[in-house]
Amino acid sequence: MTDTGKKGWFSRLTEGLSRSSKQMTDQVVAAFVKEPLSERALEQLEEHLLESDLGPAAADRIVERFRELRFSAGADEREVKEALAEAVTAELIGHEARYEPLAGPKPFVTLFVGVNGSGKTTTLGKIAADLTAQGAKVMIVACDTFRAAAREQLKVWAERAGAAFESRRDGADPAGLAFDAYTRAKAEGFDVVLIDTAGRLQNKSALMDELLKIVRVLKKIDADAPHETLLVLDATVGRNALEQEKIFGRTAYVSGIVMTKLDGTARGGVLVPVAQASDAPIKLIGVGEGIDDLQPFDARAFSRSLVGLQD
Numbered sequence: 001m002t003d004t005g006k007k008g009w010f011s012r013l014t015e016g017l018s019r020s021s022k023q024m025t026d027q028v029v030a031a032f033v034k035e036p037l038s039e040r041a042l043e044q045l046e047e048h049l050l051e052s053d054l055g056p057a058a059a060d061r062i063v064e065r066f067r068e069l070r071f072s073a074g075a076d077e078r079e080v081k082e083a084l085a086e087a088v089t090a091e092l093i094g095h096e097a098r099y100e101p102l103a104g105p106k107p108f109v110t111l112f113v114g115v116n117g118s119g120k121t122t123t124l125g126k127i128a129a130d131l132t133a134q135g136a137k138v139m140i141v142a143c144d145t146f147r148a149a150a151r152e153q154l155k156v157w158a159e160r161a162g163a164a165f166e167s168r169r170d171g172a173d174p175a176g177l178a179f180d181a182y183t184r185a186k187a188e189g190f191d192v193v194l195i196d197t198a199g200r201l202q203n204k205s206a207l208m209d210e211l212l213k214i215v216r217v218l219k220k221i222d223a224d225a226p227h228e229t230l231l232v233l234d235a236t237v238g239r240n241a242l243e244q245e246k247i248f249g250r251t252a253y254v255s256g257i258v259m260t261k262l263d264g265t266a267r268g269g270v271l272v273p274v275a276q277a278s279d280a281p282i283k284l285i286g287v288g289e290g291i292d293d294l295q296p297f298d299a300r301a302f303s304r305s306l307v308g309l310q311d
């Protein structure tokens, strides 16, 4: 990425996280600048960390770090923010990884799982657009065969991205569709296959059976497929995201997490307990609806933006 690209990316991140950073830092920083050594400032810190949905375990550790730091009287705002950013980074640094579909086997099959409305379709569309812009041959497969609207939405993204599109109507077997699409992609030299799946949690066991069946048939073609299974979680549902991680993480062999809509909440801190609860790392984050608003997850950049640092 160029320096200007990097700068634009960082300011998008900071802007996207502005509601969370406001919630997280304004009062905390003021409290520390005013009374650097007081128990009251530490209590306020804990309260705000919990309100940002960071979860009790991480909040405790961060408060302990702050207790040990013992800011001198006259600590300024920047110093307090830097310390907070470092503490949050320490919580996340072991949980970041890259999504690299062009570095793996060809075609690289990615399965998208998550509840309806979490941002699966949008995420998939943004990824397709980014990959075709890099010259890759991309196929999108709409395995939610029950919902015509979902199919249509995905088709629009495929056309916009210049990607091939595979779908079937009215409840056709999603696993059969996935198998045929992957077979075609292999025969025709596609680089990447992006598979959208259904997300109805009302009938959890049927949904999991459907996902597992898709995985099973893909493995008939290549034992390592799907090469990535991305769980898409919506940050605006707060700690419910943890529940969803549990449900999908346990059955769907999730290999990476995408946290969307971080711009739509003051509780972006929820990424911390989700990352720590999951066996899979965070790979991408969404901070808006535009194509450039889906970004690789960088623990340090995320943490700095979360506390309102501009660089």
Ligand SMILES: Nc1nc2c(ncn2[C@@H]2O[C@H](COP(=O)(O)OP(=O)(O)OP(=O)(O)O)[C@@H](O)[C@H]2O)c(=O)[nH]1
Binding pocket: 114, 115, 116, 117, 118, 119, 120, 121, 122, 123, 150, 153, 199, 260, 261, 262, 263, 264, 285, 286, 287, 288, 289, 293
């Ligand atoms: N603000 C914001 N909105 C987002 C982001 N990602 C997705 N959205 C919006 O969230 C809504 C739901 O996204 P979809 O991609 O349709 O979600 P889905 O999981 O595919 O849902 P279904 O199509 O119902 O299965 C859409 O209006 C998106 O534009 C994001 O990072 N920020």
